[in-house]
Amino acid sequence: MQATTPVLRARLALIRHVPYFIAAAILVVLAAGMNFDGYVLNILLQATTFSVAVFGLSVVLGLCGQINLAQAAFFGFGAYAVGLGTTDLHVSYWLCLLAGCGIAVVAGAFLGMSTLRLGGHYLAMVTISFQQIVTLVMINAIGITHGPDGVSNIGRPELFRTSQSYLAFCVAVLAIVGYLVWHLPDTRIGRAMRAVRDNELAAGVNGIDVFRTKVYAFAICAGLGGLAGGLFAGGFAYVSPDQFSFAESIVFLTMSLLGGVASPIGSVIGTGLLILIPEWLRFLKSVPGLYLAIYGLFVILIIRFMPDGIWGFVTAGFERWRAKIKAPPAAKPLQLKPATVGGDMVLEVKGLSKHFGGLKAVDNVDIAVRRGGVHALIGPNGSGKTTTLNVLSGLYKATSGSIMLDGTDITNMPPHERTAAGLGRTFQNIRLFRSMTALENVEIGAERPGNTMVGAGGAGALTERAMEALTFVGLGNRANELITSFSYGHQRLIEIARALASNPTLLLLDEPAAGLNSTEKLELHELLKRIAAQGLTILIIDHDMTLVSEAAQHITVLNFGRRIADGESMAVLRHPDVMSAYLGSE
Amino acid sequence: MDLVLQLLFTGIGIGAVYALVALGFVLIFRATNVVNFAQGEFSMVAAYLMVVFSVDLGWPYWLSFLIALAGMALLGVIFNLGVYYPLRHRSYLPVIIATIGASILLANSVLAIYGPQPQVLQGWFDTPGIQLGPVYLDSQYLLIIAVTIALVIFNYWFFEHTLLGKKLQATSQDKEMASLLGISVTSMIMITFIYSAVLGGLAGILVAPVLFVSIQMGSTIALKAFAATIIGGFGDVAGAIIGGLALGVIETFGAAYVSVPYKDGFAFLVLIAFLIFRPQGIFGERVAEKA
Numbered sequence: 055m056q057a058t059t060p061v062l063r064a065r066l067a068l069i070r071h072v073p074y075f076i077a078a079a080i081l082v083v084l085a086a087g088m089n090f091d092g093y094v095l096n097i098l099l100q101a102t103t104f105s106v107a108v109f110g111l112s113v114v115l116g117l118c119g120q121i122n123l124a125q126a127a128f129f130g131f132g133a134y135a136v137g138l139g140t141t142d143l144h145v146s147y148w149l150c151l152l153a154g155c156g157i158a159v160v161a162g163a164f165l166g167m168s169t170l171r172l173g174g175h176y177l178a179m180v181t182i183s184f185q186q187i188v189t190l191v192m193i194n195a196i197g198i199t200h201g202p203d204g205v206s207n208i209g210r211p212e213l214f215r216t217s218q219s220y221l222a223f224c225v226a227v228l229a230i231v232g233y234l235v236w237h238l239p240d241t242r243i244g245r246a247m248r249a250v251r252d253n254e255l256a257a258g259v260n261g262i263d264v265f266r267t268k269v270y271a272f273a274i275c276a277g278l279g280g281l282a283g284g285l286f287a288g289g290f291a292y293v294s295p296d297q298f299s300f301a302e303s304i305v306f307l308t309m310s311l312l313g314g315v316a317s318p319i320g321s322v323i324g325t326g327l328l329i330l331i332p333e334w335l336r337f338l339k340s341v342p343g344l345y346l347a348i349y350g351l352f353v354i355l356i357i358r359f360m361p362d363g364i365w366g367f368v369t370a371g372f373e374r375w376r377a378k379i380k381a382p383p384a385a386k387p388l389q390l391k392p393a394t395v396g397g398d399m400v401l402e403v404k405g406l407s408k409h410f411g412g413l414k415a416v417d418n419v420d421i422a423v424r425r426g427g428v429h430a431l432i433g434p435n436g437s438g439k440t441t442t443l444n445v446l447s448g449l450y451k452a453t454s455g456s457i458m459l460d461g462t463d464i465t466n467m468p469p470h471e472r473t474a475a476g477l478g479r480t481f482q483n484i485r486l487f488r489s490m491t492a493l494e495n496v497e498i499g500a501e502r503p504g505n506t507m508v509g510a511g512g513a514g515a516l517t518e519r520a521m522e523a524l525t526f527v528g529l530g531n532r533a534n535e536l537i538t539s540f541s542y543g544h545q546r547l548i549e550i551a552r553a554l555a556s557n558p559t560l561l562l563l564d565e566p567a568a569g570l571n572s573t574e575k576l577e578l579h580e581l582l583k584r585i586a587a588q589g590l591t592i593l594i595i596d597h598d599m600t601l602v603s604e605a606a607q608h609i610t611v612l613n614f615g616r617r618i619a620d621g622e623s624m625a626v627l628r629h630p631d632v633m634s635a636y637l638g639s640e
Numbered sequence: 641m642d643l644v645l646q647l648l649f650t651g652i653g654i655g656a657v658y659a660l661v662a663l664g665f666v667l668i669f670r671a672t673n674v675v676n677f678a679q680g681e682f683s684m685v686a687a688y689l690m691v692v693f694s695v696d697l698g699w700p701y702w703l704s705f706l707i708a709l710a711g712m713a714l715l716g717v718i719f720n721l722g723v724y725y726p727l728r729h730r731s732y733l734p735v736i737i738a739t740i741g742a743s744i745l746l747a748n749s750v751l752a753i754y755g756p757q758p759q760v761l762q763g764w765f766d767t768p769g770i771q772l773g774p775v776y777l778d779s780q781y782l783l784i785i786a787v788t789i790a791l792v793i794f795n796y797w798f799f800e801h802t803l804l805g806k807k808l809q810a811t812s813q814d815k816e817m818a819s820l821l822g823i824s825v826t827s828m829i830m831i832t833f834i835y836s837a838v839l840g841g842l843a844g845i846l847v848a849p850v851l852f853v854s855i856q857m858g859s860t861i862a863l864k865a866f867a868a869t870i871i872g873g874f875g876d877v878a879g880a881i882i883g884g885l886a887l888g889v890i891e892t893f894g895a896a897y898v899s900v901p902y903k904d905g906f907a908f909l910v911l912i913a914f915l916i917f918r919p920q921g922i923f924g925e926r927v928a929e930k931a
Contacts, residue, residue: 119733121733121736121737123740168912168915168916169915171919175669175675175732175736175874176870176915176919178675178677178736178740179675179677179863179866179867179870180911180912180915182677182859182863183863183867183907183908183911184908186859186863186904186905186908187905187908190901190902190904190905194901194902300859301744304740304744307737307740311737341752342751342752342755342756343747343748343749343750343751343752343756343855344748344752346744346747346748346751347744347745347747347748347749347751347752349741349744349748350741350742350743350744350745350746350747350748351741351745352741353737353738353740353741353744353745354722354723354738354741354742354745357727357734357737357738357741358726358727358738361730361734
């Protein structure tokens with residue numbers, strides 16, 4: 055049963071997508087068969103090739119939230135590879151096209167790797183710089199690129215010698231690439247990109263390698279730029295540096311924003327409009343600068359008034375309507391099977407310290423969390439609780455000490471590897487991916503590398519697991535609603551569901567009761583009991599003494615970064631040091 | 641040796657311009673957490689305003705200068721109201737894209753009005769320069785360096801020793817707290833935009849006689865200035881100035897000893913090197929988001 059379900063789903067998906075391929079085939083036949091005059095043919099060819107480049111932006115900007123202001127440079131790589139390859143080097147068109155994509159991907163990946171660890175501002179400026187450098191080289195390295203004169207008489211493949219057949223070939227490429235980009239958000243890497251866009255920190259602690267995801271997005275974008283450039287060069291048989299300038303990068307960006315950055319359909323709409331409108335308004339081109347000035351104004355206005363573009367505007371209304379009528383599937387009860395290597399202790403922290411300059415936020419702390427129990431870490435404000443949690447989940451690097459999770463040393467791992475090793479956590483200030491539905495958020499948790507509860511991790515298994523987790527916290531019937539429509543307390547439950555779906559070995563809860571009203575606190579307490587009943591070990595940090603004393607069997611108390619008490623709950627709470635830390639000494 | 645001294649002087653002169661624009665970058669970044677990609681266009685627009693009033697209309701240089709700076713202040717107001725303010729509650733990405741749109745709009749509007757031919761603007765002084773031993777000191781470069789030094793001192797005094805400066809600092813560090821203390825955050829941000837537009841404009845007017853006045857001068861200067869802020873340490877005032885000077889010197893030597901056509905590429909190479917090996921810059925500290 056379990057083995058056949060994914061196959062069936064895949065087949066269903068294929069059947070659902072048949073209309074797309076039929077439509078694409080009709081378009082290809084039309085492109086090949088209709089007798090366009092040269093002017094129309096050129097416009098169609100330009101729209102088709104540019105759309106492929108704009109697809110790239112919909113991946114990097116729309117899906118992953120990273121900016122690329124050098125798409126024209128990557129477009130240029132592909133164009134010059136085909137241009138120089140088929141003329142000066144006499145290499146087959148196909149090889150040149152491939153090489154152009156390859157060069158663009160490598161350049162994109164390198165550029166990304168040097169910058170993507172840093173904030174988005176750097177990326178914007180570095181891609182602009184890169185764009186300028188590429189233009190400089192295209193103009194000045196005359197020996198290789200022919201300089202400002204450009205490259206002419208560029209070849210096409212034997213099979214598509216006529217412009218008409220070449221257009222049909224480009225339309226086919228557009229359809230295939232469009233299909234892949236359209237379905238990218240539903241793949242593992244696509245979901246990772248969306249998570250990174252919405253909240254990098256939360257993506258990291260949910261097992262996503264943020265940096266690598268960004269580099270992938272950037273490389274895919276650059277590769278599509280290269281592919282588009284290669285197609286463009288073959289179509290127009292002539293390329294020159296001004297076609298790949300910074301201004302063109304801005305044109306690509308405007309196309310992407312206008313149509314809607316989130317979807318390839320938006321890319322095609324935006325590209326089509328921005329190629330057609332200037333043709334209708336040709337008089338604008340007679341004054342140099344005027345039409346680019348209008349593009350600039352467009353960018354500001356779109357960002358201000360239609361941030362999701364034309365297509366986003368159309369689909370947003372539709373999505374709202376669909377979420378209301380689409381009943382989520384029923385789910386089986388959630389099973390938690392925490393991994394184990396058999397030891398008594400799930401978490402062993404020894405001599406852990408975290409210093410910020412001279413401040414010893416956490417100083418030589420030992421914590422041992424017994425398997426299957428609820429362990430609480432408490433302390434007054436500023437005692438180092440949250441710092442400890444951040445060091446445990448890898449957001450901060452420990453100054454010294456060691457952290458063993460279920461027999462694995464995780465002291466020096468980045469957050470996503472710790473998650474893979476079996477750590478799940480929630481945040482004091484909720485960090486959900488706000489542009490996604492509850493179900494999609496929890497699916498990202500379920501996708502944790504090493505999650506044995508989802509089999510091979512097929513889309514069906516992930517959805518099922520996510521539904522189980524949402525149902526477990528009592529929100530299964532609202533799975534398809536956007537995060538923004540949930541109350542604060544419910545968002546907290548979704549965060550817990552996201553951690554549970556990953557079937558962690560240890561669950562870290564950072565002040566789960568903060569900001570909840572008394573009914574919600576009772577519900578939370580119930581939930582914790584049900585989680586603990588399944589044998590999942592919990593490390594909880596909270597101020598709420600009622601919750602802590604009732605839920606936890608074992609308590610560790612911190613004050614001024616040091617451990618001041620540790621042991622069985624009731625005994626610890628009666629400890630004189632603990633009482634004076636909380637109530638002040640007499 | 642003489643050549644080295646000469647190049648050093650020129651490099652510091654051009655670096656001072658980068659430093660001024662970088663300062664504008666940093667001020668806006670600290671106040672709004674946004675990098676203003678139209679900062680370079682402020683310089684370009686101011687230079688064209690000088691051309692309009694001083695060359696085309698033939699008004700006195702000092703009067704044109706004052707009008708141009710007043711025009712920049714106005715541009716700062718319009719920019720804030722039209723580009724930053726409506727997007728202030730959105731994430732940084734839409735704001736970045738909007739400032740890029742503004743930069744394209746400004747550059748190409750000037751192009752549409754004035755055409756692509758570069759314009760020439762006279763320097764402030766009639767004497768072209770003085771010979772000091774082996775080094776020829778161009779009067780315009782001397783002016784640039786003097787103004788930069790004066791502005792750095794003014795900046796220090798303004799932010800550290802005036803109430804308005806302290807309010808601006810408070811705003812840039814914690815907007816919510818500042819507003820709870822009765823500081824009008826909106827007007828502080830407005831002042832920041834005006835100040836940095838004027839700074840950018842000043843840099844443009846100063847450098848115009850050395851370069852040609854052209855549409856591209858804005859983006860070229862902005863690129864270098866941004867590189868300067870990264871080299872110095874992002875968001876750091878002293879870093880922006882040191883970074884700007886360093887970049888000017890590196891670029892001048894690179895043009896003299898390596899290659900002239902690729903002169904504008906050196907900034908990029910230095911930038912990439914810093915991003916890989918010392919992304920926090922010379923003065924900066926690594927900052928991590930709090931969980």
